[in-house]
Amino acid sequence: MMLFGSLSIGKLAAATGTKVETIRYYESAGLLSAPERTKNNYRAYSSQHLARLSFIRRARALGFSLDQVQALLGLSDQKDISCSAVDLIAREHLAEIDRKLKDLTTLRSELSSLIVQCGHGKISECRIIETLAPEAERQK
Amino acid sequence: MMLFGSLSIGKLAAATGTKVETIRYYESAGLLSAPERTKNNYRAYSSQHLARLSFIRRARALGFSLDQVQALLGLSDQKDISCSAVDLIAREHLAEIDRKLKDLTTLRSELSSLIVQCGHGKISECRIIETLAPEAERQK
DNA sequence: GGTGACCCTATAGTGACTTCAGGCTTATAT
DNA sequence: ATATAAGCCTGAAGTCACTATAGGGTCACC
Structure with a gap:
């Protein structure tokens, strides 16, 4: 219909x-x-x-x-207007993507080295938790 | 106070x-x-x-x-519980980051080749707009 | 004629905050 | 001493880009 x-x-x-x-x-x-x-x-x-x-x-x-x-x-x-406005939006977006890629890459390496450190023991010796804890805590 | x-x-x-x-x-x-x-x-x-x-x-x-x-x-x-639960969360998260990195990388190359195509002419010849348009439209 | 797939509207929920309205308290400058 | 700016409080609404839910009407097929 x-x-x-x-x-x-x-x-x-x-x-x-x-x-x-x-x-x-x-x-x-x-x-x-x-x-x-x-x-x-x-x-x-x-x-x-x-x-x-x-x-x-x-x-x-x-x-x-x-x-x-x-x-x-x-x-x-x-x-009939210029293509450059479109180009500008696309370029700005590309810059944004590059920022995100950079952040994610840094993050990935931090996280993966965290995982490697984990000795699969008890929480009390867990490097992941320890690394996430603040400076003061880590020095205990 | x-x-x-x-x-x-x-x-x-x-x-x-x-x-x-x-x-x-x-x-x-x-x-x-x-x-x-x-x-x-x-x-x-x-x-x-x-x-x-x-x-x-x-x-x-x-x-x-x-x-x-x-x-x-x-x-x-x-x-006093095992560190492996922490490890699991971290590993899942790492996999998630890898997925995002892959997507962003693909996206980046698509978008940047789009930008290269832009000849800075009028919208009517703009490759960015054209590439985003659907198949049917592109064949005009 | 029944039943399941499809369509409609209006409203609320998601995540992780941010902003706003309206009103105290404290610190600084004159 | 007083004005005013900065900091604190609560509660509610707004953000983005949808997704889900409730409660209903319609359609295709057997």
């Missing part, structure tokens, strides 16, 4: 690998425009909606925040 | 690099026990609190969730 050429929310969800609830959430958040409704009040999505949601999901998968996606979407709607 | 040898919430915050609000949050979340109060109802923290909060902050900085910190804290209180 769907309109010709339109998708139910479930089909759209399946087509984009999104949960139904998430699609409704994007609508309420203003990222995806409210689609037409069938006579039964079911959402009926067009191929424009499919394209837009695919864009959102790809950008999200690349780690852009919803605000950044919103900005990207706004820019992509104005086909 | 603080009790002898005790710290105000502000001092504790400064000593551990934590925000005052976050300390109150940890108390409400049950991670940090409620300290004594001065006659003016100000929180007065002991060195035990300082040690505990330092532990929490270090574990958080290593990316343990509050639940994991809670578990670690519970274990460290029982000094």
Whole structure:
């Protein structure tokens, strides 16, 4: 009972690998425009909606925040302005990723050396607990 | 007007690099026990609190969730049980970090190749927008 | 005609805080 | 002595990006 050429929310969800609830959430958040409704009040999505949601999901998968996606979407709607605004958002995001990678790498090495130190004895000699304890405690 | 040898919430915050609000949050979340109060109802923290909060902050900085910190804290209180429970939590966490590192690395290379493609022209020729668009759109 | 899959709305919950409103107390500057 | 800024208090709401729940209507199939 769907309109010709339109998708139910479930089909759209399946087509984009999104949960139904998430699609409704994007609508309420203003990222995806409210689609037409069938006579039964079911959402009926067009191929424009499919394209837009695919864009959102790809950008999200690349780690852009919803605000950044919103900005990207706004820019992509104005086909005659400069690409450099898009480039800027992407570059800022890349810098953010590099910061996270750096932090995670440091963290990984700290944690893994902690694990190596663990002699599988009692808590009282556990290096993990000890290393996490503050300076004062460690000197006991 | 603080009790002898005790710290105000502000001092504790400064000593551990934590925000005052976050300390109150940890108390409400049950991670940090409620300290004594001065006659003016100000929180007065002991060195035990300082040690505990330092532990929490270090574990958080290593990316343990509050639940994991809670578990670690519970274990460290029982000094005679095996260290292997601690080791297990740490190893699980390490695996989690490795997953995140892998994802971020993939993401980084995707995003940076996107940026290289951007010719700084108009949006209509922008490779970033284009690459994020779905298959159907890209073939236009 | 029954039953299970799908759709709807509205509301609350998640994690780990942060912010805000509104009101005391203490320390410093004049 | 007083003004004011800084620090403390509580309780509630806001953040992000969803996810889950309650309570209902509709549809496809046997």
